[in-house]
Amino acid sequence: MLRVMVVDDQALVRRGFALVLDNEPDIEVVAEAGTGIEAIEAARQRQPDIILMDIRMPEMDGLEATARILEAGDATCRVIILTTFDPDEYVFRALRAGASGFVLKDIPPEALVEAVRTVADGGAMLAPAITKRLISQFVQKLGTGRNLAERLERLTTREREVLAVISDGKSNAEIAEALFIGSATVKTHVSSLLSKLGLRDRAQAVVFAYECGLATAGERDIGL
Amino acid sequence: MLRVMVVDDQALVRRGFALVLDNEPDIEVVAEAGTGIEAIEAARQRQPDIILMDIRMPEMDGLEATARILEAGDATCRVIILTTFDPDEYVFRALRAGASGFVLKDIPPEALVEAVRTVADGGAMLAPAITKRLISQFVQKLGTGRNLAERLERLTTREREVLAVISDGKSNAEIAEALFIGSATVKTHVSSLLSKLGLRDRAQAVVFAYECGLATAGERDIGL
């Protein structure tokens, strides 16, 4: 049985969603809340599996409440944001807060039920338009590299390896150590790859590596 | 009426999907293809609105075919990848190729129909597990910056400006020119910011800028 909580400041809307869900044999609405504060408290007490969360609410908005509930961590629940509009910032904040779903209130009842089951099952569910935006942003971030990646192909294997280590912020000496070669050799490779790529120095090489996707933000544990 | 093409090398599977879709009053299966090559040709001739594309096929795989069909551009169609497995690389390549959907073949028939309508409607549809991964990667990419961004706050305004230009791959002389100050001053700022951030050289500064979100891939027009 899926334990669901519905959070919305409009009691009527809240009841509507609750009724739709309670109508399902495998879903039980165990709590309702009308503000973010109430939601946090109710989540703590009732430990729902899924929370349907409105964004605009008095006292504390749904995104803030989501972040706090998920941060608390003693709850293993998942949150689906349920809103009327879908402005970009909300989506962004919601995903960052840890929401597993983001759907619009005009969603058909069956789809809402499906979204609840999907998220309970470990998946994520976004409104189609949002999925589309997420994809395009994702592709943009990693897709710049096309023409740049071609330049990469002009490098030899070893040169690409050296470039990869350069993009870690390593010095020539460190690269030599990492690749088990002499630092003179590293210098040769560096000079060669800079020349082939039309770059001036290793700083530009780092930029290049990030831009073409050889290096990616979020992979490095930067103590540096 | 939605014009759909089904591409799969297994005729039985292909017919199955085609029958499910043709059964809908607003959907018409206008073509079928068994290889990537056939798909490209059929897409050109029949101009479907939606293409359901398998990945593993002889002659040319579905991702390659997708890329070529969408590159051709004279077609305004949208592609939904339909596969048995969902290895990361496939998803990645598919989105990059321009697919608007990525669903698994074990999807319930109604959900497939819904996916077709959703994508035809301009949205995107991913399998829940993939949506989840996409979100987590997205959040990771943009979320790394928190602890790093704190380090950024220790810098003065000018130092942050200098760091921003450094992360463009500029030399001290170029930075001086860009900020209308002497190169001696630039050196002072660079030394100071490296020291404050615990970095050794400008290459590491570039890495830092990307990792903390000060610089972002896909914003630079790299002639460098």
Added chain:
DNA sequence: GATCGCCTCCACCTTTTGGGGGAGACCAGA
């Protein structure tokens, strides 16, 4: 067998970089 590309190193040289001071001007706050 000769050629070519790649990897490995060397030496020599210039430029850039980064560190260590110091100094004057400016501004905000104690």
Added chain:
DNA sequence: TCTGGTCTCCCCCAAAAGGTGGAGGCGATC
């Protein structure tokens, strides 16, 4: 007023980086 922080610039110096040219070994290809 004085202090502290910031921005601006200076000098000197050592280390690193980058360019140039050369060399030997090695595998693939012609």
